Amino acid sequence: MxxxxxxxxxxxxxxxxxxxxxxxxxxxxxxxxxxxxxxxxxxxxxxxxxxxxxxxxxxxxxxxILERQLPNAMQDAITSDNVLVKVETSVFYRIIEPEKTVYRIRDVDAAIATTVAGIVRAEIGKMELDEVQSNRDQLISTIKLAVEDAVDNWGIEVTRAEVLDVNLDEETRRAMLQQLNAERARRAAVTEAEGAKRSVELAADAELYSAEQIAKARRIQADAEAYATSVVAEAISANGIEAAQYQVALKQVEALVALGEGQGKQTVVVPANALDAFGDAFKLWNKGKGA
Incomplete structure (x- = not known):
């Protein structure tokens, strides 16, 4: 012992x-x-x-104090344009002030789930269906901020709030599909009409360009003829009628030369005064040279 x-x-x-x-x-x-x-x-x-x-x-x-995820939940909500949708949400949170969580709320998971459901219904009720579908990021941010404010007294930090899916009833889905097909048909018709309009515009532009080019060529030709006329006029003014006779004689000679240069066997018809034309042109040339 x-x-x-x-x-x-x-x-x-x-x-x-x-x-x-x-x-x-x-x-x-x-x-x-x-x-x-x-x-x-x-x-x-x-x-x-x-x-x-x-x-x-x-x-x-x-x-x-580890981050927790609530089970995914489905909430029914009605948009501002009276469309019933089923929204699937997911929330992540963690406890940062245990003394508040312990003494202010009994079942924190159920409390957060109920809060999220109410906020989702309220926010979707402010939006039309198209806005819910197209502005999901904005909806998620709004829900997250609202949940954070609601659970602040519980010592909880909401780290993520996600809208996983927005489902529609079958009747609404069919109506939206019909609307989508109608919109696609409308866009196709508009595209086709714009293509036809563009084709007509291009054809008109091509015709206008062609007309402008023809007019430009005619204007150049007219300017050339006017210039040639002015040269002849100046020559006549300076040398008298003999200069005009010289030009006529040269044209006759050029025509005869072109006719004689044709290929193959052919008969050349020479005017009676052809030799006179050669002689006149030669005399006028010599006279002009002597002058």
Whole structure:
């Protein structure tokens, strides 16, 4: 048997060990501990080694601070243009102030789900169906901000709020499909009409360009003829009637030469005064040269 003094020593040692065990709390990185003293909130222990008063302070709640995902939920909502839609949502959150979460809300997951459902219905009720389909990013941002404001008193941070899908009933889906087909047909008709219009415009531009070029050629030809006429007029003015006779004689000679240069066997009809034309041209040339 142990002496009574040894028993007391062992008892004291055991009590000290128990007190140390009760007074030291090692909190994991992913958790926070809520400490109560006589049923009231005393403190919140963060990750690492923490000390509490043994037998007086107790760890009442161990709260995970990891990010959590609520189960995907379906909510019925009616748009401002009276279309019934089924919206599938998903929410991610984490607890940042455990003392608020523990003492202000009993079932945090159910509370967040109910809040999200109400906000989704309210926000979609402000929008038309086309806006819900086309402005989903804006809808998600609005829902996330509204949920954050609603759960702020619960010590929760909403990290993500997603609208996964917006489903329509079969009747509305058929109506939208008909509308989509009609819109496609309208766009095809408009495109075809614009193509025909463009083709007519291009054809008109081509005809206008052709007419402009013909007119330009005629104008150049007219300018050339006017210039030639003015040259002849100046020659007549300077040399008298003989210059005009010289020009006529040259034209006759050029015509006879062109007729004689034809290919193959042919009969050349020479006017009676052809030799006179050669002679007149030669005389006028010599006279002009002598002058």
């Amino acid at each position: 142990f002496p009574s003094g040894s028993l007391v020593t062992l008892a004291i040692a055991g009590l000290i060990i128990l007190l140390i065990f009760k007074g030291v709390r090692i909190v994991p990185q992913s958790e926070k501990y809520v400490v109560e003293r006589f049923g009231r909130l005393r403190s919140v222990l963060g990750p690492g080694i923490n000390f509490i008063v043994p037998l007086i302070d107790i760890v009442a709640h161990k709260i995970s």
